Amino acid sequence: SNERILLEVEILRLCSTWADTDLTALAARLAGLERKVAEGVTVTVTEQVSDGAVKKEKPKAKRKPPALPEDKENLQKEWPLLRNEIGDPILKSKLSCVEIGFKEDDNVYLVCEYGALADMVQKYLPQITEELEKATGKTFQLQTLEKAAYDQWREANYGAEEEAASDENDPEWASIMSGYFPEADLEP
Structure with missing residues (x-):
């Protein structure tokens, strides 16, 4: 009669790996994992160790190609x-x-x-x-x-980088330019 308890029990059932033993539930979980892998989500894989304990492997991060x-x-x-x-x-x-x-x-x-x-x-x-x-x-x-x-x-x-000389402060440059372009305005 308590809806909260029913919800909590259902959430526990969904989260637990041991609760679903029928083939349709396993097929649904497998389809969900395949969908996640296709989307690029990294999934941790667990494997059974000889003493019965479950060992989790860290997901391997995909490396990006080196920069050119x-x-x-x-x-x-x-x-x-x-x-x-x-x-x-x-x-x-x-x-x-x-x-x-x-x-x-x-x-x-x-x-x-x-x-x-x-x-x-x-x-x-x-x-x-x-x-x-x-x-x-x-x-x-x-x-x-x-x-x-x-x-x-x-x-x-x-070597040391030379600073670019300003046209305004370089009298030699201004003299040369005024010789070639006497009527031109030489402002930058």
Whole structure:
């Protein structure tokens, strides 16, 4: 007569693996599992061990393909958008001071403004990797690096970057251009 008890008993029956012994119930459970697998849901598999105990195996996570050089370049271009899509507000604020950099290895470097930030971001690498895999469908090998160390490495390998001279402050450039285009307005 108590509907709540009937509901609780039915829920227990649905949840238990031992309650359904007839073939139609087993076929229905099998069809449900097949549907979940077809949809991409990972299902844990249990196997019977010799002493009668049930042993659960962890589902194997599907790995995404490794990132190619063009994927890394796309990541660098899309980084400002990708870091804003991260749900964790603390991580999102930390990543606002992080840029993407590369060296001559297969890693993608999260170049942090200062050393303490690099240490903080290091703790979030698994979460960042997972978010990037979801967004891009590729696996990236991430490492953190302080900006000063990255800039020092770039300068040692590629030389110092020259800053582009402003046309307004370069009298030689203005003189040459006024000789070729005397009536042109040379404002950028």
